[in-house]
Amino acid sequence: PAFPxxxxxxxxxxxxxxxxxxxSSVSLPSIPPDILSKLAAxxxxxxxxxSQLAEAWEAHSMTKNVDQLNDVTYLGYRSALTKxxxxxxxxxxxxxxxxxxxxxxxxxxxxxxxxxxSASISPIPTKRGGAAGGAGAPIKLDGSAERDGLSAVxxxxxxxxxxxxxxxxxxxxxxxxxxxxxxxxxxxxxxTPPKHTLPSQAQLTPLTYRxxxxxxxxxxxxxxxxxxxxxxxMEESASRLSPSEREALTSKRGCTIQMHPEATHPTKxxxxxxxxxxxxxxxxxxxxxxxxxxLMEECGIREEETxxxxxxxxxxLESKVGENRGEKMxxxxxxxxxxxxTVTCIGRICNEAxxxxxxxxxxxxxxxxxxxxxxxxxxxxxxxxxxxxxxGQIVAVEGINSSGRTLQASRLIEGAAPSLDTSLASExxxxxxxxxxxxxxxxxxxxxxxxPYTTKDNLEYxxxxxxxxxxSEDKPDVVIMCxxxxxxxxxxxxxxxxxxxxxEDGEKETATFQQVFAKKVAGILQELYEANTDIKTQxxxxxxxxxxxxxxxxxxxxxxDLEVKTKGAAAFGSLGLHAVExxxxxxxxxxxxxxxxxxxxxxxxxxxxxxxGVTSSDVLFHISSDETNANLPPGSRLARIAEHxxxxxxxxxxxxxxxxxxxxxxxxxxWEMPCRPDILIVPSRLATFAKEVMGGSTIVVNPGELxxxxxxxxxxxxxxxxxxxxx
Numbered sequence: 150p151a152f153p154x155x156x157x158x159x160x161x162x163x164x165x166x167x168x169x170x171x172x173s174s175v176s177l178p179s180i181p182p183d184i185l186s187k188l189a190a191x192x193x194x195x196x197x198x199x200s201q202l203a204e205a206w207e208a209h210s211m212t213k214n215v216d217q218l219n220d221v222t223y224l225g226y227r228s229a230l231t232k233x234x235x236x237x238x239x240x241x242x243x244x245x246x247x248x249x250x251x252x253x254x255x256x257x258x259x260x261x262x263x264x265x266x267s268a269s270i271s272p273i274p275t276k277r278g279g280a281a282g283g284a285g286a287p288i289k290l291d292g293s294a295e296r297d298g299l300s301a302v303x304x305x306x307x308x309x310x311x312x313x314x315x316x317x318x319x320x321x322x323x324x325x326x327x328x329x330x331x332x333x334x335x336x337x338x339x340x341t342p343p344k345h346t347l348p349s350q351a352q353l354t355p356l357t358y359r360x361x362x363x364x365x366x367x368x369x370x371x372x373x374x375x376x377x378x379x380x381x382x383m384e385e386s387a388s389r390l391s392p393s394e395r396e397a398l399t400s401k402r403g404c405t406i407q408m409h410p411e412a413t414h415p416t417k418x419x420x421x422x423x424x425x426x427x428x429x430x431x432x433x434x435x436x437x438x439x440x441x442x443x444l445m446e447e448c449g450i451r452e453e454e455t456x457x458x459x460x461x462x463x464x465x466l467e468s469k470v471g472e473n474r475g476e477k478m479x480x481x482x483x484x485x486x487x488x489x490x491t492v493t494c495i496g497r498i499c500n501e502a503x504x505x506x507x508x509x510x511x512x513x514x515x516x517x518x519x520x521x522x523x524x525x526x527x528x529x530x531x532x533x534x535x536x537x538x539x540x541g542q543i544v545a546v547e548g549i550n551s552s553g554r555t556l557q558a559s560r561l562i563e564g565a566a567p568s569l570d571t572s573l574a575s576e577x578x579x580x581x582x583x584x585x586x587x588x589x590x591x592x593x594x595x596x597x598x599x600x601p602y603t604t605k606d607n608l609e610y611x612x613x614x615x616x617x618x619x620x621s622e623d624k625p626d627v628v629i630m631c632x633x634x635x636x637x638x639x640x641x642x643x644x645x646x647x648x649x650x651x652x653e654d655g656e657k658e659t660a661t662f663q664q665v666f667a668k669k670v671a672g673i674l675q676e677l678y679e680a681n682t683d684i685k686t687q688x689x690x691x692x693x694x695x696x697x698x699x700x701x702x703x704x705x706x707x708x709x710d711l712e713v714k715t716k717g718a719a720a721f722g723s724l725g726l727h728a729v730e731x732x733x734x735x736x737x738x739x740x741x742x743x744x745x746x747x748x749x750x751x752x753x754x755x756x757x758x759x760x761x762g763v764t765s766s767d768v769l770f771h772i773s774s775d776e777t778n779a780n781l782p783p784g785s786r787l788a789r790i791a792e793h794x795x796x797x798x799x800x801x802x803x804x805x806x807x808x809x810x811x812x813x814x815x816x817x818x819x820w821e822m823p824c825r826p827d828i829l830i831v832p833s834r835l836a837t838f839a840k841e842v843m844g845g846s847t848i849v850v851n852p853g854e855l856x857x858x859x860x861x862x863x864x865x866x867x868x869x870x871x872x873x874x875x876x
Contacts, residue, residue, distance in 0.1 A: 164189045164199070171203035174784035176369070176836035177210075177218060184223055191227065195234035203783055205233045211773050216836050358604050358611055361861045368863060371839035371848065379594035379868040380623050386591070403586045404593070404626040406687055406746055409570075409753040409760065411823035414704060415816070416749065421702040424815040432814045433497075433804070437517045440543040440564070441495045443798075447565040448545055450481050450493050478560065479547050484516025485524030487553035494556060497804075498542040499525060500775075507540055508777050514546060514556060527555040530779070536561055537778040537789050541804030542797060564796025566843055570760040570824040580757040581871035590871060593757060594625035597852045598864035599765065599832030600633040600693065602670065604856050608641050608650045610669040612856045616864060617673050621681055625866070627756055628686060631765035631832050632693030634670050635662045642697055662697040667725030675725070678732035678744065689746045689754065693765040694811045698724065701811045703766060703801060704819040705750035751800035751820055759869055762826035764800040769833040769851065771807035788840040791831060791849040795842065798822045828867065837863050 165185050172180060180188075192202060206218070209229040215222045356362075377385075408414070444450065482492035499513040512528040528546065530536050538544070547560035580587045602613040620628060635642060641649045647659040650668070660668070674688060692699040692708050699708055710726040726745050734741060748754065751764035772790050781789060794800060800820045806812040829849045837853040852865035 164192060167199040168192060168202055171199040171783065172206060172218075175203045175207040175210075176216070176784070176787075176838055177206060178368075180218055184218055184220075187223065187227075191230055195230055196237070197230060197234060200783055201233065202230065205229050207784070207786060211770070211835050214834050356860045357606075358856070358860055364615075364861065369837050369839055371841075376868070376870055378866070379592040379625070382592055402589050402591055402626070402685065403583070404588070404685070404687060405580075405586060405755075405757055406627065406689065407755050408748070409755055409823050412753045413818050413821065413823070414749040414752050415706040415819050418700065418706045418709070419816070421700070421813050424813060429814040432817050434518050436817055437497055437543060438519060440798075441517060441520070443565045444495055444543075444545045444562065445481060448478050448493075448562055450478050450495075450545065453480050453482070478545070478562075482550075483524070484514055484521040484556075485526050485553055486521075486550070488550055491547060491549055491559070493545055493547045494550070495545045496521070496543070498528070498538050498540055498544060500540050501527075506775055506777075507538070509779065512538060512777070514544075526550065526553070529555055529557050530561070532557065532559050533561050533779075535778075535780040537563070537776060537781060537786075537793070539772050539776040539793070539803060541802055542793065543802075563793065564798070566795040567798050567822055567825050569846055570827070572758050577758050577872065578874070582874050588626075588757065588871060590874065592871065593627075593759065593869040594623070595627045595629065595756065595759075595761075595828075595867040595869070596620065596625045596864060597629045597631075597763075597830050597832075597850060597867065598855050599631040599852055600695075601636040601639065601854060601856050602634060603636075603639070604859045605639060606859050608639070608648060608665065608669065610673065612861055613670065613673055615861075616855065617677050620686060621677055621684065623866075624681075624684055625686055627689060629689045629691065629761075629763060629830065631691040631763065631830075632699065632750070633695040633697075633765075634690075634693075635665050635697040637695050637697045648697075663724055666698050667723060671725030671729055674729045674745070675732045678729060682733035685742075687742075687744055687746065689748055689763075691748055691752060691763055691765050692750050694750075694809065702813050703750070703806075703811050704813070704816055707747040707749050709747070749819075753823055753826060759828065760824060760826045761828045761830065762800070762822060763830045764820075765832060766801060766810060767833045768794065768801050768803065769831055769835055771810065772803050773835065774807065775803065787835060787838055787851070788842055788849060791829065791840075791851075792842040794829065794831070795822070795825060795847060830865075837865075839865065 165188075168188050169180060169185065188202060191197070192199065197205075206226060209226050210216060213222075213225055215225075218226065479491040479493045482488055482494060484494045484496045494514060494516065496514040496516045498507075499515045500507040501511040501513050505511075509530060512530065513525045514528045515525045516523065529548075530538070532548075543564065545562040546556060546558045547562075548556045548558040550556045582588070582590050598616060603610040604612070635648070637643070639648075642662070642665075644659070647661055648665045649657055650660050650665060652658050677686075678684065690708060692705050694701045694703055694705060699705060708724060710724040726747070729745050730741065730743070748763075750766065751762065754761045754763065769787065769790050772793060773786070776790065778786065778789070793802060798821055799817075800822065801810065801812065803810075804812075825843065825847055827847065829847055831849065831851055832854065833851050834854060835851065837851050839848065839850045841848050850865050850867065853863035855862045855864055
């Protein structure tokens with residue numbers, strides 16, 4: 150039960166505040182007051198603690214793809230809480246579909262008794278039909294209810310929400326009191342919260358984009374040092390300068406975008422869907438062997454040695470142990486070899502069941518073919534205090550495998566993150582305070598957004614237009630746009646004749662996917678530069694496997710624009726990006742700085758001195774849908790999943806991949822992380838967040854989707870402030 154029967158429950162206001170705080174820790178900051186009252190009643194009737202309510206919401210929001218709790222989404226959340234309560238042993242009659250009622254079960258004809266698990270005998274005598282106050286006061290029944298000595302209906306007393314929560318022992322009381330004639334009467338007092346009213350048809354109708362509530366409101370903020378935004382810094386600096394000095398300050402800011410020199414991401418198109426099974430197996434084996442070497446080096450794991458060799462290397466071993474690994478681990482042993490002492494095995498997590506989500510009882514550890522002949526053994530994680538595991542994850546497990554079939558794990562290393570990217574102090578000062586290639590002491594402003602860029606009921610791209618208008622006002626340095634730009638899931642794109650758009654006369658016409666991009670995406674960017682010839686904002690375009698204009702394969706090569714050199718109609722396949730480069734510029738101008746950068750998916754960028762990793766695949770949702778965990782701190786699950794990408798040194802470590810991931814195993818090296826990025830951008834349909842991981846060395850950002858169904862979504866604004874100038 151949520152509250153022990155020997156203790157009085159907290160007050161209604163205290164319970165509501167606890168629920169509010171618990172839900173805010175799982176990215177649900179605002180809850181309507183009426184919904185909060187309903188949750189307080191559910192917490193009492195279902196015997197769920199506020200932390201259990203928060204865990205249930207986190208799982209429900211990821212499963213059902215909802216990020217707000219209102220009258221519509223509350224119904225599904227209430228059903229999830231009912232199932233959670235049933236799994237914990239609370240006796241609930243599912244046929245009522247109302248978790249707030251304590252249902253009396255019929256045990257015989259004309260007789261009803263309360264469930265034994267929720268009833269207690271009251272020793273307080275009360276006269277039949279008396280007016281004694283309190284929850285145990287009986288309600289007088291008419292004669293028809295007492296014929297033949299049978300109770301046809303139990304009396305139910307209602308209380309208002311303002312009366313406060315009641316402990317489980319006092320909620321349902323069945324009292325048997327002898328009357329003056331020696332016969333017995335039955336009275337039941339049940340605390341029943343107000344009935345939930347179904348939303349009206351108007352509430353069920355989805356909002357249109359123009360009807361969206363609170364546009365422009367900041368939902369999540371990560372600012373531990375309470376720094377001003379780049380726009381505020383620019384306005385403050387401009388207010389102290391003359392017009393000429395203000396123009397010089399703006400013109401001297403420079404931003405350099407380039408691929409990371411150690412990145413192996415694809416740079417051009419390639420042939421795919423021609424990888425034989427044997428080659429896929431070799432690629433999986435190669436990756437496992439590579440991570441095996443990395444884990445042994447990072448964790449200081451050694452193969453079995455003689456006592457003399459162990460004594461010689463004891464001193465050198467301590468310096469090799471990873472910074473966050475603690476004490477040294479046991480010696481290495483192949484997977485599947487019986488050992489009576491504690492050993493360390495390195496392998497890939499697999500699901501024993503061919504279908505369904507992985508769980509703690511279906512965990513397998515698969516060793517390499519070279520070292521373990523591909524053996525698979527059961528992994529028992531019950532002794533590990535906290536863990537998060539998913540298929541394809543390569544881990545180091547310390548434990549005992551006495552039978553050769555089951556490894557009783559006592560310690561788990563979930564991977565080894567790559568090293569941090571480093572820069573010389575002189576380079577940092579040049580990028581941050583230089584007046585030619587640097588930011589001239591101003592913050593670096595980056596906007597990140599992800600498609601779809603239009604609502605599912607039209608191809609007008611209104612959300613993108615509004616976002617570009619905001620960009621024209623704030624003038625950020627870089628805008629990272631992740632696909633899909635022309636979403637294959639859009640109903641108007643799935644027509645067999647082509648995409649259906651409206652022409653200038655308002656009539657429907659069909660267009661190729663490239664024409665839709667050229668008119669609706671590139672055309673909007675072109676208008677931006679034509680209206681603001683002095684704007685220095687650069688755009689980075691990252692494709693998606695859901696894009697109709699790109700190859701559906703991961704890793705994904707950059708988008709290619711066929712530059713039109715002839716006058717007249719655009720050539721087939723042109724994306725119109727050449728027009729963006731020419732907008733507002735004279736054709737005779739040479740050596741023009743590039744405005745649009747087409748990069749791969751995934752990609753690792755260097756924007757001045759900041760290393761940024763980006764992938765447009767919803768890897769967070771894919772891993773969360775096939776992951777098992779235990780004893781994670783509340784609200785840390787999304788950050789923990791994002792941290793897996795760093796520990797596995799991969800932008801997509803899940804295997805087998807999720808449906809629609811379009812993974813090409815032959816090119817697994819092209820989605821590996823060359824280094825630990827300063828900022829990791831992982832757009833997802835899950836709740837938006839910005840959190841630090843790996844001890845604060847990396848900031849993970851989920852900007853969300855720019856549109857959600859027929860209404861608007863979210864995007865992220867990141868401001869990177871410079872160091873103080875020396876001297």
